[in-house]
Amino acid sequence: MTLTLDLPEHLAATDRALIAALAERNLADHGDGLLGLVLSGSAGRGLATDRSDLDVLVVLSDEAAAERTTAHSSEVDEIPWSRSELDTVGTFGTEDWWCRWSCAWAPVLLDRTDGALADAVRRQATLSPEEADGVLIDHDRLDGWLNFAYRALKGDRDGRSLETRLDAAESVPWLLDVVFAMAGRVRPYNKYLPWELRTHPLEGWPADDLLGLVERTLEGDVGAIRETFARVRPACSSYDASRGHTRTTDMVQGWGEELRLFEVRAG
Known part of the structure; x- marks a missing residue:
């Protein structure tokens, strides 16, 4: 044969x-x-x-x-x-x-x-809707990203540059789990991240935009964290609408007044 x-x-x-x-x-x-x-x-x-x-x-x-x-x-x-x-x-x-x-x-x-x-x-390599909910909510990847991003913003506010960079860097894997889960995909190994984003684009996250935000976040740029939050929040609304629930939006809103730190603008 x-x-x-x-x-x-x-x-x-x-x-x-x-x-x-x-x-x-x-x-x-x-x-x-x-x-x-x-x-x-x-x-x-x-x-x-x-x-x-x-x-x-x-x-x-x-x-x-x-x-x-x-x-x-x-x-x-x-x-x-x-x-x-x-x-x-x-x-x-x-x-x-x-x-x-x-x-x-x-x-x-x-x-x-x-x-x-x-x-x-x-x-x-594909997440079912229930698996995506599990990654985002049940395994706390969305809340975890918010937590590390918030810590980085507080560190910057309080003049702690090293702590800001550490928490900002720590937030990146959680963020990548979030954006890929919302697309119903397993997050790629780091080696393949730029390749996948460019050859198999994520809706709402152009490759150069997301890679740029990731690089700036790794450098401790809190402006990048705020720009990312401005994308994640509406992405949650769109995701929830597609799923017929409000679970990710509710999680974000659960941060209450603390979200104001994400919305502060330089200058």
């Missing part, structure tokens, strides 16, 4: 040969237990350098995957995933959650499941 692979055009000939050999070897080892291949990492997203290896997710039946472990080499990381693992969607804060973005925008090279594998890969 010969496998037909759907390889991205950007892959070099040497990488194509490596993947073809890997596919044939897994077919020989597992037969029908080989369900598919997914190319993750830099190579899967067209960002490979001469120091990059191939991160290939080998999707196997549960029985075939039982005796497999990840195989590392200088050229290929061959990562076995059982079908059950792929179909299990990790919850926020768990180890399985942090693996979910590895499936985002990752090309499926081989799907022997009549499309079910491709659907499962997309599901890993």
Whole structure:
């Protein structure tokens, strides 16, 4: 049996040969237990350098995957995933959650499941409406961003520059969870943030705008925090309208008079 692979055009000939050999070897080892291949990492997203290896997710039946472990080499990381693992969607804060973005925008090279594998890969990188609510509200990412941003603003008000920079920097991961959750997407690994924002834009958050706000916030620029708040607040209203509730808006409004610090303008 010969496998037909759907390889991205950007892959070099040497990488194509490596993947073809890997596919044939897994077919020989597992037969029908080989369900598919997914190319993750830099190579899967067209960002490979001469120091990059191939991160290939080998999707196997549960029985075939039982005796497999990840195989590392200088050229290929061959990562076995059982079908059950792929179909299990990790919850926020768990180890399985942090693996979910590895499936985002990752090309499926081989799907022997009549499309079910491709659907499962997309599901890993996509938040259901209930999951998005969970990230924003139940896991406090929105409130946590407000908390660190507020602390940075207070530090600036009180002339504590180091504390301001620390709290401002601490707020950034929480902010990124918020803006991606509102879009129904898993937040990317930091390495891929600029790439994702430019190639798969977030509505209401143009790449250069959000990256600029992030960079300025990391430098302790409280003006950037206030500009970000001015975007987050209406984004909450739009998100709540799409969900048919007022949970994120209520959380913001729950800060009451403290919000005035977010609205102060220089000069």
